[in-house]
Amino acid sequence: MLAMDITINGESRQIPDTCSVSQLIEQLNLTGKRLAMEINQEIVPRSTFESHIICPGDKIEIVGAIGGG
């Protein structure tokens, strides 16, 4: 099976080749959650989740809002 290594929130993961951001979010059971994402320190706007294809070695951060002062 084709796969590539990426890093999500500091953890190494393997995901299938030609995976879009939307597909990744679905795989992680995060569909519909309020989140924001950056890949290699660049924001990935929600409007591009469908079209943005993840590349090998990408460093992905998925963040949400939590309580804070």
Add this chain to the structure above:
Amino acid sequence: MSTQMQQNKTPISDPLVIAGIEYQSRLLVGTGKYADLNQAKQAIDASGAEIITMAVRRTNIGQNPDEPNLLDILPPEEYTYLPNTAGCYSADEAVRTCRLARELLDGHSLIKLEVLGDEKTLFPDVSETYKAAEILLKEGFQIMVYTNDDPIAAKRLEEMGCVAVMPLAAPIGSGLGIRNPFNIATIVENAKVPVLVDAGVGTASDAAIAMELGCDGLLMQTAIAGAKNPVLMASAMRKAVEAGREAYHAGRIPKKRYATASSPVDGLFF
């Protein structure tokens, strides 16, 4: 908020205006450190706060996917969120955090910028704060900025274009109260944007003192969430902020060393 809703509320005589938006509450509160999100909501509602802070952190991947979410319990449609950059020790980290926050809140650009210097004091790193502010202002963010109780730094941040300046009263979470009232008063005197005390308040009297000094508002977290009864303390803080504001407008009597009798001397019968 619709104009209709505004009109139905108590007449607004003394709103807090930040970046052109009017708020009736001068108390801003955090959403962290509570026993749970329900307690957070109760305390926030008791405080009367309209602006509430939040932090941006990694989402749990795989674990607890159904964990209650801050934005579900306290919906952005009902409160004005002020995402913070807590935990950032460089301009770069703070800028990334703000960009993510804006994406998370669908383009909302009001943010609380704080760039910290060290873990022991959590004092602001003012030079990194300037750097971050410069980048964020160019990107269209509206910045409420955490800074030292330093009138020069506060003025400079205002002149750069920050929409509110938020000097600390004492270290974050310390509860030491207003350690340098003279500097806070000088910052207020110099400022054309709202000045809010952010950090260091311990109890209601501290909040009243800040307001009596002429501050436009306060932002607090630990003083409420860390109290034995956070909901009651939130209510106390609301009253202290209102009382302090009224006292500021009322104009206090000058302090004197000796007494002035409160009852007339004329007409004494002995």
